[in-house]
Amino acid sequence: MAAQRAKVPIAIHLDHCQSAEMGRYAADNLPFDSIMVDMSHCEKAENLALTKELVPYCHERGIATEAEPGRIEGGEDGVADTADLTGMLTTPDEVEDFIDTGVNFLAPAIGNIHGEYGSRGPRLEFDRLDSIYETCKKRxxxxxxxxxxxxxxxxxxxxxxxxVSKVNVNKHGLG
Incomplete structure (x- = not known):
């Protein structure tokens, strides 16, 4: 008798979708289960406006969405290159505004960075994370x-x- 493999659900995620055109194309033509609507390279108002535009567009097609209010510093392998932009920590008002778009996942800036932390190491603002989580879990x-x-x-x-219930790992030392 052949061994039976467990059925494990697999999701295909488009990370760092940085334009409305790319988001619409991916939602219409590619088999993504979720899309990160990453407009964090834009100013706050434009980030929110583009997120408001794309979240319902994706949801109408059965695609979950993630957004990044604020801005996480650093470049992520050149994909989400904000290395030359100033980081902006996520504010409580932004959390509410982004949740109001209908987004499923929220990736806040709480002192985390894309790339290496260097000798200072991570300096996360856990009070900020607690506040963000309290708002998110209600919705x-x-x-x-x-x-x-x-x-x-x-x-x-x-x-x-x-x-935190979803963690994105760009690089992790194994061994």
Missing amino acids: DVRVVLRGTNDFPEALMLQCIKGG
Whole structure:
């Protein structure tokens, strides 16, 4: 008798979709289950406006959405290159505004960065994370943590205890 493989659901996610045109094309033509509407390279008002435009467009096609209020510093392998832009921590007002778009996942800027933290190490604002999580959980929106390069296990567990339920790992030392 052949061994049976467990059926595991697989999701295909488009990360760092940085234009409305790309988002519409992906939603209409490619088999994505979720799309990160990443307009964080724009100014705050434009980020929100483009997110408001794309979230319902994706949802009408059965695609979950993620957005990044604020701006996480650094470049992520050149894809989400904000290296030359100033980071902007996510504010409570932004959280409400982005949740109002209908987004499923929220990737806040809480002191996390894309890329290497260097000798200073990560300096996350856990009070900010707690506040964001409290707002998100009332509206059934998941909190995403980006910029976790080489986080020690204790820090990762602290983030999870703070409400993070999705973690994006760009690079992690194994071994």
